[in-house]
Amino acid sequence: MGTDLSSSTFAVTGSMGKLATFALSFLFVLVLSSLIPSTEAYDSLDPNGNITIKWDIMQWTPDGYVAVVTIFNFQQYRHIQAPGWILGWTWAKKEVIWSMVGAQTTEQGDCSRFKGNTPHCCKKDPTVVDLLPGTPYNQQIANCCKGGVINSWVQDPANAASSFQVSVGAAGTTNKTVRVPKNFTLRAPGPGYTCGIAKIVKPTKFVTQDGRRTTQALMTWNVTCTYSQFLAQKTPTCCVSLSSFYNDTIVNCPTCTCGCQNNATQPGSCVEGDSPYLASVINGPGKNSFTPLVQCTSHMCPVRVHWHVKLNYKEYWRVKIAITNFNYRMNYTQWNLVIQHPNLDNLTQLFSFNYKSLTPYGGINDTAMLWGVKYYNDFLMEAGPYGNVQSELLFRKDPSTFTFEKGWAFPRRVYFNGDNCVMPPPDSYPWLPNAATRLTSTMMMALFAALAWLLIYV
Incomplete structure (x- = not known):
């Protein structure tokens, strides 16, 4: 009996040890996961706020397409402030950017494989910025050229979007052969935004200026980006x-x-x-930063x-x-x-x-x-x-x-x-x-307890 009791005790203890180990492991994973920043941000005062990037293909070309890309600020009170938004992505194939209107890439990349016409950008992962105010009219489209500044839709709905046009080559030329870009990033102007994957949606419909005719994009995809103050700055x-x-x-x-x-x-x-040196410090080397x-x-x-x-x-x-x-x-x-x-x-x-x-x-x-x-x-x-x-x-x-x-x-x-x-x-x-x-309820209880103790024991 002693041996049986010892064996069963050992078995129970072993089970308890395994259970404790499992519990500690689960707790460790839970704590660790809480320390890793979530890709999904949530603002309790603006639970539906986001930046939506809409990519509308408007025309097919011999080797690709022409698209209008619009960045909508659907946040109620958060602006994209100067020096403005910086948008990036990774091409799904070997696409290039032949030309842009209303924006430009920060680097051209290696275009040595092209003879004659040279693309605007040949990088696999282009980085795009808005053009500045005062850009010549023939380089503009609607909602462009504001230095990347986008106001919130509640405060300034007329300026809550930014657009540019891009001509893409070495890409698909039909809805079935085109591939959506990957790994979208948005800096506005620093970190803070996390973007999801591009999702193909119903083509956007447009109403002509006279309001008598409706047209639509050939293909549309959306990307949603959410903000986290923790990711923006520590x-x-x-x-x-x-x-x-x-x-x-x-x-x-x-x-x-x-x-x-x-x-x-x-x-x-x-x-x-x-400080007597205030003006010199303000106008020092970092004055434009x-x-x-x-x-x-x-x-x-x-x-x-x-x-x-x-x-x-x-x-x-x-x-x-x-x-x-x-x-x-x-x-x-x-x-x-x-x-x-x-x-x-x-x-x-x-x-x-x-x-x-x-x-x-x-x-x-x-x-x-x-x-x-x-x-x-x-x-x-x-x-x-x-x-x-x-x-x-x-x-x-x-x-x-x-x-x-x-x-x-x-x-x-x-x-x-x-x-x-x-x-x-x-x-x-x-x-x-x-x-x-004033006496709080806790203090009152402590006082009554002390009085009761005195009445009983003194």
């Missing part, structure tokens, strides 16, 4: 500070939010606003958003918002701000900003998009005395939810130009003056 680009009329405390952006001063790995990464040159601050962010609870009325309350640009190398044209707060459903009046309600959760009106008034404050200038814009919001109080307690009056999330800004920790928010004297 450090934040903006932060939020807070203040209120009922508390003298000003809660600044967390220290070193976007970097730290005197960083040994990045010396000279900021410049003092009152888009690398941020920020004013020295404790947070080192290019942009700070300040939310100030300004006034309290009987039926209303007022907030002042100020956006400050600390970047000496960036003018933010067509900037926007997205704010999440439960009282936005009762926003009554907005001063000097445009406003649109966003309902990312299907009917819950707690998210708003704000942007400047054209020709007035839609241009957020570089760091300096004019590098800020501000407005005020007037809210109607909802008796069932309104309170100044526990930081309720401050936003839940803030985005600037589509990037999530870092908020201060909730325990640092400006509280009501009598908040310090």
Whole structure:
């Protein structure tokens, strides 16, 4: 019996060991998979936002086709900013680009196998950029030549697309012989976008200018690209500070939010606003680069958003918002701000900003998009005395939810130009003056327990 018991115990222990090993292995794989960035990005405030690349074949040629490629920005508030989009792909066969209108490749590649007419690009993996404004008219098509800048469709729908025409050779000449390109990439202008595979869809239909006739593409395929702020940059680009009329405390952006001063790995990464050498630094060798040159601050962010609870009325309350640009190398044209707060459903009046309600959760009106008034404050200038814009919001109080307690009056999330800004920790928010004297439920329970102990044992 002893031997049998020992054997069975050993068997059970062995099984338990295998189970534990399996559990640890599963946990390891789960943790590892969570650390690997997903190719599918998801923005909870813009769950359906994406960049769609539509490739429409308009004409067959003796050795290929002519296509119009359009990049649509279906993101509600995220622009493609200067220096603009950079599009790439890999040809499925040995295709070449004979010519382009409205865009160009950055490299021609090796075209030595061609005699006579030389293609525009012979690379297996071409890289395409938009042409600049002012391009001669005969090199343009509709929606081209904006330096690769594409605005969001909510803020500026007329400029939410960019197009170019491409003549492709050494390709298929029918729907059955043409092959869709692979490995699409989109930089806008840096990393952040992940593109899926090209999918053949129903041919696009076009309406003539007089509206009396409809034509359609010979063949169409779409590519969808989604954005991830984690892939775009490892450090934040903006932060939020807070203040209120009922508390003298000003809660600044967390220290070193976007970097730290005197960083040994990045010396000279900021410049003092009152430095006598400020002009020479700004106009130095890097003046035409888009690398941020920020004013020295404790947070080192290019942009700070300040939310100030300004006034309290009987039926209303007022907030002042100020956006400050600390970047000496960036003018933010067509900037926007997205704010999440439960009282936005009762926003009554907005001063000097445009406003649109966003309902990312299907009917819950707690998210708003704000942007400047054209020709007035839609241009957020570089760091300096004019590098800020501000407005005020007037809210109607909802008796069932309104309170100044526990930081309720401050936003839940803030985005600037589509990037999530870092908020201060909730325990640092400006509280009501009598908040310090209040006892939380946990403290009350601890106090009652202590009193009970004293009554019983003392």
